[in-house]
Amino acid sequence: MSHHIEITVNGTHQALDVEPRLPLVFALREMLDLTGTHVGCDTTSCGACTVLVDGTPVKSCTMFAVQADGCSVETVEGLAAGGELHPLQKAFWENHGLQCGFCTPGMLMTAKALLARNPRPSEVEIRRGISGNLCRCTGYQNIVKAIQQAAAEQSTAAAAGD
Amino acid sequence: MIPAAFEYAAPKTVAEAIALLRGADSGGKILAGGQSLVPMMRFRLAAPNLLIDITRIPELRIFKEESGYLRIGAMVTHGELERSAMVGERYPLLASTARVVADPIVRERGTICGSLVHADPAGDWGAALIAARAQAVVTGPAGERTMPLDDFLVDTFTTALGEDEILTEVRVPTPPALSGGNYQKIERKVGDFATAAVGVQLTLSEQGAVEAVGIGLCAAGPVSLRATAAEGMLIGKVLDDASITAAAAAAATQAEPTADTRGAIDYKRDMVRVLTSRALHAARAAIRA
Numbered sequence A: 001m002s003h004h005i006e007i008t009v010n011g012t013h014q015a016l017d018v019e020p021r022l023p024l025v026f027a028l029r030e031m032l033d034l035t036g037t038h039v040g041c042d043t044t045s046c047g048a049c050t051v052l053v054d055g056t057p058v059k060s061c062t063m064f065a066v067q068a069d070g071c072s073v074e075t076v077e078g079l080a081a082g083g084e085l086h087p088l089q090k091a092f093w094e095n096h097g098l099q100c101g102f103c104t105p106g107m108l109m110t111a112k113a114l115l116a117r118n119p120r121p122s123e124v125e126i127r128r129g130i131s132g133n134l135c136r137c138t139g140y141q142n143i144v145k146a147i148q149q150a151a152a153e154q155s156t157a158a159a160a161g162d
Numbered sequence B: 001m002i003p004a005a006f007e008y009a010a011p012k013t014v015a016e017a018i019a020l021l022r023g024a025d026s027g028g029k030i031l032a033g034g035q036s037l038v039p040m041m042r043f044r045l046a047a048p049n050l051l052i053d054i055t056r057i058p059e060l061r062i063f064k065e066e067s068g069y070l071r072i073g074a075m076v077t078h079g080e081l082e083r084s085a086m087v088g089e090r091y092p093l094l095a096s097t098a099r100v101v102a103d104p105i106v107r108e109r110g111t112i113c114g115s116l117v118h119a120d121p122a123g124d125w126g127a128a129l130i131a132a133r134a135q136a137v138v139t140g141p142a143g144e145r146t147m148p149l150d151d152f153l154v155d156t157f158t159t160a161l162g163e164d165e166i167l168t169e170v171r172v173p174t175p176p177a178l179s180g181g182n183y184q185k186i187e188r189k190v191g192d193f194a195t196a197a198v199g200v201q202l203t204l205s206e207q208g209a210v211e212a213v214g215i216g217l218c219a220a221g222p223v224s225l226r227a228t229a230a231e232g233m234l235i236g237k238v239l240d241d242a243s244i245t246a247a248a249a250a251a252a253t254q255a256e257p258t259a260d261t262r263g264a265i266d267y268k269r270d271m272v273r274v275l276t277s278r279a280l281h282a283a284r285a286a287i288r289a
């Protein structure tokens, strides 16, 4: 039996009819055409499918879309507001924080949640924070640098705004 | 793989959830964080007819100290516990366990109670909470019953939970003065289950003798194991290098690890010895004047 759900995705209200067994990631990719969220392992191990549900990072291959009813979902497509790169995207670009880019959407969403909770994380806190997101290419060094740069820029911007 | 089809319900109270379980006639399953159940369904190792999602039941979010216990409700996640300042200050055993369960994203959804019901002998909470002498609070149609976690964890993937019962809460005794605790784990990489792990909860007397001690072993048998011999030989003793070495050896003797890709039996047994010793030292160091 299909269930009617209402979710907000990147600020846009969406009404969907979903079978309970549909993982959230497939609702995003196949029903809403938001293919920025990737499917890697499809079994809760790699973090490529990480999205934010009410601000919390979630492996969207391991949550059913029906469970997101009433929630606000944020994907990589929501980062560049008004066509301008998010500070994290910019920092990943400038620091070579990606090579093939497969892990990047999940990495960015995890990093966003990390900085929201801890605006000035230490290197160790960053490494611990992204330890559920696997990257086969970069060796992580430049990802850590990128998150450090974005953290610094965001807190400078926040200080300037005060 | 997409799981086999199922019906889905998201009750708002424990009573409704229990009624749904009864109505499903053993085809129903509770869905908490889904971090063990959903992968199993996706591998088609589990195919419930009805999923009863308990994440929207407010009463299961209880997480507070009351009447000598820390009450951890069914929907408290590993991450919530990890971030709790109260746990960081007064429950070092739990704090050091939460940090090494799975990976940070899994910790956002996975629950302590879900982990206990899953009853994987390689799960971290079983060993840690046996060391803490926690109580399982089980609610069913006839009401609530409470039992030591040792009795709740029956066998590999098997608990004392009846078909129409829910683990509503786990209660951890608030440690008295001169107590400390610690969890030590060896894993091949973040997000892997333990090769070996040991939890210790310790209380000393004013004179420095061991007044109470709990030692739980992870991945050291068919079920989370209490190192009874090691516990027994420490009671009344001064916790020094000699008594720690002897207790660690006793814990290793009691462990029954199996050989797998994480290591051979002798290696794992020896790691139980090493980790018991480290956890006892660290638990002692965690005692605050």
Ligand SMILES: Cc1cc2nc3c(=O)[nH]c(=O)nc-3n(C[C@H](O)[C@H](O)[C@H](O)COP(=O)(O)OP(=O)(O)OC[C@H]3O[C@@H](n4cnc5c(N)ncnc54)[C@H](O)[C@@H]3O)c2cc1C
Pocket: A043, A044, A045, B029, B030, B031, B032, B033, B034, B035, B036, B037, B038, B039, B074, B100, B101, B102, B103, B106, B109, B110, B111, B112, B113, B114, B115, B116, B117, B118, B122, B123, B124, B125, B161, B165, B166, B167, B168, B191, B192, B193, B194
């Ligand atoms: C990549 C990965 C790595 C992991 N690594 C570790 C690790 O290192 N150590 C470790 O300990 N765990 C690990 N886990 C498991 C993790 O801790 C899970 O969160 C936990 O085992 C299950 O909790 P859950 O809330 O997700 O339960 P669910 O998956 O929702 O449920 C698990 C089982 O318990 C039942 N259930 C859940 N809650 C209740 C309840 N309150 N009453 C009755 N039945 C209930 C369900 O029906 C199901 O059978 C890992 C998981 C993943 C995906």
Ligand code: FES
Pocket: A038, A039, A040, A041, A042, A043, A044, A045, A046, A047, A048, A049, A050, A059, A060, A061, A062
């Ligand atoms: S695709 Fe979801 S964790 Fe790998």
Ligand code: FES
Pocket: A097, A098, A099, A100, A101, A102, A103, A104, A134, A135, A136, A137, A138
């Ligand atoms: S950039 Fe290729 S997997 Fe991370």
